[in-house]
Amino acid sequence: MNRVVITGAGTINALGHSVDETFDAMKNARCGIGALDFQDVDRLAIKIGGQVRGFETEGRFNRQQMSLYDRFTQFTLAAAKEAVAQSGLSFHGDLAAQSGVILGTAGGGVNTWDANYRLVYEEGKNRVHPFVVPKLMNNAAASHVSMEHNLKGPSFTVATACASSNHAMAQAFAMVRSGLATTILTGGSESMLCFGGVKAWEGLRVMSKDACRPFSANRNGMVQGEGAGVFVFENMDHAKARGADILAEVIGFGMSSDAADIVMPSKAGAARAMQMALKDAGIATSDVGYINAHGTGTAANDKTECAAVADVFGAHADDLMISSTKSMHGHLIGGTGAVELLACIMALREGVIAPTIGYEEPDPECALDVVPNEARDAKVDVALSNAFAFGGMNAVIALRRV
Amino acid sequence: MSEPSIETRVIAIIAEQAVLEPSDVTLDSTLEDLGIDSLGLVESIFAIEEEFDISVPFNANEPTASDFDISNVRSIVAGIESLIQSADG
Incomplete structure (x- = not known):
């Protein structure tokens, strides 16, 4: 059995566009939840969420990439880039073959489903862009991370609703511990803050209209967020041999x-x-x-x-x-x-x-x-x-x- | 100002897909010459259908089986002209 450590972390979420910004917000008890901003929000009963703000795709992704990347993939790629940079790893040869990507998402490309249903149902169009399927599929983010970082080992996407990322990271941990992989990029992402994504949650009547107050007697429901978190899970011997900065051990x-x-x-x-x-x-x-x-x-x-x-x-x-x-x-x-x-x-x-x-x-x-x-x-x-x-x-x- | 010709409009779409200037796309260029792969082709056909409001009979599994000839830019333009004619007719 191998010991497993975390040698890189990356994120984008309502608190910040990096791990440092997120830590800073958490240390200062800052709230990232606010008024939602997207098409038809006025038709929702729930108008708040932890929306990622100021995320610029310009300069980050080219036109061809943008035609293939749903927002959940964009978030995942941004977080993966930060995590890999921190780890100091680059994946070639044997290491590439022994490294994979295991991510969680519940809904995958929800914005893509939403936008294209709008086109065909609401606007009456009879034609959609050819990349709708590769854009919305749940494994799109994992696939693009594998392509971006040359990860050729075990790679897949896990969907267990609100536990998706934890199941993904547990699986990544098990693979590195058992020796099936040396490194796994793992974590997960979600982006369902669009009309259809929030409307579906409204139906359950478990959402708060004003704030998320966990454990407080006057709590009145959950508030949706969006973003991604990606980590580099690495064989501890491998990490130590290359002098990597170890963030924590997964035990x-x-x-x-x-x-x-x-x-x-x-x-x-x-x-x-x-x-x-x-x-x-x-x-x-x-x-x-x-x-x-x-x-x-x-x-x-x-x-x-x-x-x-x-x-x-x-x-x-x-x-x-x-x-x-x-x-x-x-x-x-x-x-x-x-x-x-x-x-x-x-x-x-x-x-x-x-x-x-x-x-x-x-x-x-x-x-x-x-x-x-x-x-x-x-x-x-x-x-x-x-x-x-x-x-x-x-x-x-x-x-x-x- | 008169509307650009079908040929000009098709070349503009293909050039955008190939990330080239329209002047770099000639009637004799093949998609391969222009670096347009199978996904790029499907995306170009989508853009053409949107531009001209036509339906192009093209199945990526059998690119040569349909009447729509994609061997070069000239044949694509001719195919579109004929589709527009039959749509108008």
Whole structure:
């Protein structure tokens, strides 16, 4: 079994266009959620989201690339570029053959579906651009990352709704640990902030019209976000041999299925995923100092998640910190675990715990230390990142400070 | 100002696809000469259909099976002229 480390990170999300900008926002408890801006937003009941602003494609992608890249692919390529640059790797020969890309997304090219349905249904056109399919397919982002960075090993896309990125990163970790790959670019992305993408979520009636306030008694729902997070997972011996700067070690993961309900979360399923991650990492509950919560800000998720944490960690649940950064960047759906892993890396590497902002009223059903409203300095050795998806599919990742 | 000819409009579309100046595209140029691959061809046909509001009978699986001859720019222009005529007729 090989040990696995993270040697590069990249992101674009509502808090910033890089890891540094995102860390800065998290440290300063800045909120990236605001008024949505796209066609027909006035016909939506939900008009807020964690939208990426000021993302210029000019100079980044050429015309031919733009005809093939949905917004979720654009975000992914930007994040992958930052991650690969930080790792210092370039992929040739054997390393290229032993390196792949495993990404998560729930919806893939939702903007492309939306825009082209609009053309044929609303505008009555009978012809669409020939690249609609290669642009919208869920693996488009992974494919373009593989082409851009010459990654010729195991590569695919995982879709498990809100746990997509965590499942992808767990799979990447397993592949590097087992020796099937030396390096995997992993994480995920999502871009469904368009009329159809938000309208679909409105239908479920779980969205907040004003803010995402995880764990707060007056929370009233989730807020969508968009963006990408990409990491370089690398064989530790390989990373050390080349003198790479190691951001954190990936030490384990747990996956479980509730096998119960298509939308309601299960305490038992969430608890089993966390227990499996601890067991896989070979650590005790008392080793965990920080949990990046799934923390969607819905009534159901937050109380269920807190109850699951209490069950798994017992008395230690009161000692650890648990925060939801969705309060700042929104819920990136399939990309959310990737952006949230950054909060774990920041906790381990910089000793700063990202806060849960918008916290206004204690909820007896969420009586844990949720790091309310302000970032906190704390030394943490092990962090968990939770993701509990619609469909009852859960994935938890464990990271250790190096 | 009179409308540009069909030939001029087709050459403009093909030149844009090939990332060339229209003056670099001649009637004898083949798509291969211009560096237009199969995806580029499909994109060009889409642009032509949009420009002239016609439907080009072209199947990428059997590029030579249809009546639409893509052997060079001249044959493409001729094919489009004939499609426009039959659409008007």
